[in-house]
Amino acid sequence: MANVKHTQRNVWLGLLGVGLALVALWGYGQMLQKNRVMQRAEGGYQRAFHQLIDHTVNIESNLAHLQVSMDRRQQIADLDRVRLHATAAREELAQLPLTTVRLGKTTAFFGSLMDTTEALALKLLDNEQLNDQDRAKLKGMHDSALYARDELYTVSQVANSGRMRWIDAERLGAYDYTGATKNPLVENLLRFDGGLKVDPKPVSIPVYKAVTGTDVTAQQAADVAARFVGDLLQPGTLKPVHEVAGDVPTYQLEGTARGGQPLAIQVTRKGGHPLWMLAQRIPAQRTLDQNQAIARAEEFLKARASTLDGTTPLAFMPVTYQESENVALVNLAPREGDVVLYPDTIRVKVALDNGEILGFQARDFLQHHTARQLPEPKLTEQEARSKVNPSLQVQNVRKALILNDRNEEVLTWEVRGAMDNHAYQVYVNAQDGREERIEQADGKL
Amino acid sequence: MRRFLFLFAAALVVASTLVVAPRPQPVMSQAAWEKDNLDLLARVVNAEAGGEPYTGQVAVAAVIINRTYAKGFPSTISGVVYQPDAFESVSVGSIWWLPMAPTARQAATDALNGWDPTNGCLYFFEPSKTSNAWMWSLPQAITIGRHIFAYGPDQWR
Numbered sequence: 001m002a003n004v005k006h007t008q009r010n011v012w013l014g015l016l017g018v019g020l021a022l023v024a025l026w027g028y029g030q031m032l033q034k035n036r037v038m039q040r041a042e043g044g045y046q047r048a049f050h051q052l053i054d055h056t057v058n059i060e061s062n063l064a065h066l067q068v069s070m071d072r073r074q075q076i077a078d079l080d081r082v083r084l085h086a087t088a089a090r091e092e093l094a095q096l097p098l099t100t101v102r103l104g105k106t107t108a109f110f111g112s113l114m115d116t117t118e119a120l121a122l123k124l125l126d127n128e129q130l131n132d133q134d135r136a137k138l139k140g141m142h143d144s145a146l147y148a149r150d151e152l153y154t155v156s157q158v159a160n161s162g163r164m165r166w167i168d169a170e171r172l173g174a175y176d177y178t179g180a181t182k183n184p185l186v187e188n189l190l191r192f193d194g195g196l197k198v199d200p201k202p203v204s205i206p207v208y209k210a211v212t213g214t215d216v217t218a219q220q221a222a223d224v225a226a227r228f229v230g231d232l233l234q235p236g237t238l239k240p241v242h243e244v245a246g247d248v249p250t251y252q253l254e255g256t257a258r259g260g261q262p263l264a265i266q267v268t269r270k271g272g273h274p275l276w277m278l279a280q281r282i283p284a285q286r287t288l289d290q291n292q293a294i295a296r297a298e299e300f301l302k303a304r305a306s307t308l309d310g311t312t313p314l315a316f317m318p319v320t321y322q323e324s325e326n327v328a329l330v331n332l333a334p335r336e337g338d339v340v341l342y343p344d345t346i347r348v349k350v351a352l353d354n355g356e357i358l359g360f361q362a363r364d365f366l367q368h369h370t371a372r373q374l375p376e377p378k379l380t381e382q383e384a385r386s387k388v389n390p391s392l393q394v395q396n397v398r399k400a401l402i403l404n405d406r407n408e409e410v411l412t413w414e415v416r417g418a419m420d421n422h423a424y425q426v427y428v429n430a431q432d433g434r435e436e437r438i439e440q441a442d443g444k445l
Numbered sequence: 446m447r448r449f450l451f452l453f454a455a456a457l458v459v460a461s462t463l464v465v466a467p468r469p470q471p472v473m474s475q476a477a478w479e480k481d482n483l484d485l486l487a488r489v490v491n492a493e494a495g496g497e498p499y500t501g502q503v504a505v506a507a508v509i510i511n512r513t514y515a516k517g518f519p520s521t522i523s524g525v526v527y528q529p530d531a532f533e534s535v536s537v538g539s540i541w542w543l544p545m546a547p548t549a550r551q552a553a554t555d556a557l558n559g560w561d562p563t564n565g566c567l568y569f570f571e572p573s574k575t576s577n578a579w580m581w582s583l584p585q586a587i588t589i590g591r592h593i594f595a596y597g598p599d600q601w602r
Contacts, residue, residue, distance in 0.1 A: 045529075087520070094519040097529040100579065102598075104517070111516040244587050246564025246596065252587065264500045264562065276560055280499035280548055324554055347558060361559055 038167055045166035048095040049159060053152045055089035059113065060149045063142040067135075072124050079121040086113035097169055101186055105196045109144060112198060116141065122406070137199075144197050151192040158184050208248045210308075210369040213271025218243075221251040221267040228274045228307055229265060232257055232357055243269070248366070250275055257281075259356065268366070273308065277360040283326035283353035290328070294318045294445075296355040297330035297348040308346075308362065308369075319345065322443040326352045329359075336374060339399040343368035343409060368409075374401065375411055377430035384413035384428045387435070392417040392424060402427050404436045412436050416444070482522045483553055486510075488541070489526055491549035492534030493569075494592065499548055501589035504563045506556030508594065511567055515597065518567070563587060566594040 062078045062085070069075050090110040093103070120134055130138075158164065169183045216224070218240040226238050238255035250266040257263040263279040288296070301316050308314070314334040319342070322329045328350045334341050349359030379387075381397050388394065392415070400414040412427040425444065427437040486506050494505040512518040512525045519525050526535060534540045563569075569592045570580050583595035 090516075091519050091524060094517075094524060094528055099528065099530045100577065102579075107517040242587050244562075244564050245584065246566070246586055248564065250564065252562070262498065262500075266562070266564075276562075278500060278503065278555065278560060278562075280551065282547060282551060325551055327551065329558060349555075359555065359560065363559055363561070 042165050042167040045096055046159065048092045049156065049166070052089055052092040052096075053149070053156055055085040055092065056145065056149045056152055058085045059089070060142065060145040063138060063145050066138050067142060072129070075130065076121050076124050079117040079124070083114050083117040083121070086110045086117070090114075097166055098186070098189070101189065103189060103193045105193050105198050106148075109148065109196055109198045113141060140197070140199065147196060148192075151195065155185065155188040155192060158188050206247050206367055208268070208366045210366045211248055211268050211270050211273055213273075215269050216267075216272035218251055221269070221272055222253055224272040224274065224307070225251075225253045225265045225267050228267075228304060229255070229263065229277060230303075232279065233263060234258060238263075238265075248275065257356075273362070273366055274304075274360065275362060275366060277357075279356075279358050281351060281356070281358060283351045286326045286352040288328075288350070288352045288355055290321055290323075292355065293328040293350045293352060294321060294330055296350050296357070297328075297332060300348060300357045300360075301332055301346065308365065314344075316346065318445050320441055320443045321445055323352070327358060328352055334369075336372070336401075339374055339401055339411065340414070341369075341372075341401045343401060343403050368403075372401075372409075375431065377411060377413070379413065379428070379430050379433055381413060383433065384415060384430070387428045387433050388415050388417070388426045389419065392419045392426065399430065400427065402437060410436055479557070483550070483557060485526055486522060486553040486557065487545070487550040489532060489534065490552050491546050492540040492543050493532060494552075494590070495543060495546040495549060497590040497592065499552060500562045501592060502546075502548060502552035503555050503560050504566070504587075504589055504594055505569060505592070506553045507561040507563055508566050508569055510556055511561070511563075511565055515567055515600075517597070562589065563594040565596065565600070567597045567600065568595045569593065570595070 059082050062081045066075060066078045066082075069078065087110075090107065093106065093110070116137060120130065120138075123134075124130070159166070164183055164185045166185065169185055222238060222240050226233070229238065234256045238253050240251050240253050242252040244250045244252055244266065249269040251269060252264060252266045254262060254264045257279040259279075259281055261279055261281050263277065265277040266275040267273065268275055298316065298318065305314050305316065316332040316334050317340065318330055319333045319340065320329075320331040330348050330350060331345050332348065333345045344365045346365045347359070347361040348357060350356070351358050377399065385394055385397060394415055394417040397413055397415050400412050401409055402412055402414075404410050411430045413430055415426045415428060417424060417426075423440060423444065425439045425441060426435060427439070428434070429436050486509060489509065490502050490506045494502045497505075509522060509525050513520050513522060519528060526532065530536055532540075534543075563586050566586050568580065568583055570577075571591050572593055573591070575581070580595070583598060584600075585593055585595045587594050
């Protein structure tokens with residue numbers, strides 16, 4: 001009897017021992033695995049940092065070439081390479097685990113390299129020469145690039161010394177509880193950032209040309225919003241909830257739509273212009289077709305055209321149509337004479353089950369719409385047709401105001417056609433016949 | 446013991462199918478770029494703001510899009526989403542396993558089409574979970590649900 005008990009206990013102890021050994025083995029395996037994963041993450045950070053240095057080295061050497069080069073072709077190629085490497089450097093910098101570390105000058109440096117080199121390359125492509133001011137700017141950028149190259153190498157020596165890994169910066173955080181840096185990598189990067197010389201560039205805040213008038217009160221904004229939303233809303237439910245700052249200060253108001261879902265709208269503080277409206281709902285089925293949905297959007301906008309900028313009622317025409325989840329998105333642009341004003345586009349969302357308006361958005365309109373003096377086109381429609389690729393089967397041509405790559409408004413001929421079963425819109429400058437832009441917009445009407 | 450091991454193994458297999466990330470569908474259309482971005486954006490919106498009011502969901506998507514235009518951030522949606530420790534849901538992986546809220550996709554679509562309830566914000570945080578003094582020092586725009594939305598330190602100066 002006693003022997004059986006003993007044997008039983010030994011069996012249990014044995015099993016326990018084997019179990020412990022298994023757990024220990026499993027734990028060791030887990031640790032090895034975790035180490036591999038951590039090393040892989042560390043490798044990714046190291047790679048990002050070394051490539052950041054590689055790009056900086058390339059930026060420096062191309063900027064050095066630009067100091068002496070007199071050949072426009074060479075200069076354009078060098079500027080383009082600087083822009084590419086600056087773009088890549090910014091992406092690599094963003095992949096380092098430095099979420100709470102502010103390297104403001106470093107990002108501004110790469111950003112200004114991108115902007116300046118693009119502007120200078122475009123200038124050279126327009127057959128202009130680099131002037132003394134451009135040369136001085138390139139000299140300043142080269143000095144900064146030299147500094148960046150050498151100082152980043154110093155930081156990489158810290159990283160390579162094994163004293164601190166990027167992954168520790170991520171795990172332990174960059175700062176201690178007093179706010180001091182506790183990581184030599186971060187400390188060196190911040191020192192580098194502090195010593196970098198960058199031309200302070202004013203932040204470009206978007207201008208809202210159509211936002212005019214005197215400031216309105218929250219109550220006045222509520223009146224504007226109630227009139228604008230009209231019968232989409234259950235009467236008396238609209239309440240101002242917030243003031244929002246930003247590039248165009250607004251009041252946000254919320255209410256309940258006819259269907260019971262919440263509806264939000266923002267009205268600008270200056271002048272009380274409706275900026276956007278949203279009423280979320282996913283329609284269960286689709287009963288309206290494209291033409292009906294477009295008609296609904298046009299009708300909605302026509303009834304409100306006079307409230308948009310407080311001046312002349314505008315005639316809008318649909319320019320694109322897209323659908324997702326039984327909701328249509330219709331973009332509408334106003335016309336001036338026979339010119340389509342694309343910069344002033346307004347977006348309207350239509351529910352495809354009952355035609356309810358689910359959204360309205362006038363940010364582009366309020367930024368760009370203004371009384372314009374449109375020039376007379378120097379090119380005729382026939383001349384514009386002759387400028388596009390002869391293989392493009394032209395379907396129709398109309399006059400359009402667009403924003404070009406430099407964000408300037410230009411009058412163009414919009415030549416629409418197809419080539420190899422792809423639809424294209426080619427925008428030919430109406431004054432000098434140059435291709436301003438080529439697009440392949442989805443759902444172009 | 447063997448039965449225990451078998452059960453353990455079976456449990457592991459079941460668990461692994463639960464946490465395996467769904468494979469993206471190959472998209473061959475012209476708008477593949479946009480669809481790919483929409484999928485990723487909708488997942489982050491879902492994980493960060495799935496239970497939030499609709500404008501709060503659009504606002505989270507708008508912050509991600511605003512970052513792609515800002516100097517201190519990557520210029521692509523995936524770059525912003527996968528910036529180390531930028532979003533808690535990406536760091537812990539919940540963007541992949543949380544069930545999709547029915548509105549997340551529409552919210553991401555609206556933000557891609559230009560709706561922005563925050564007027565250009567670059568940050569959002571949960572006040573109850575954030576002790577980061579720097580985050581609190583940012584100029585705030587609006588509170589939607591449990592998120593505060595804020596501008597960058599010198600965005601409008």
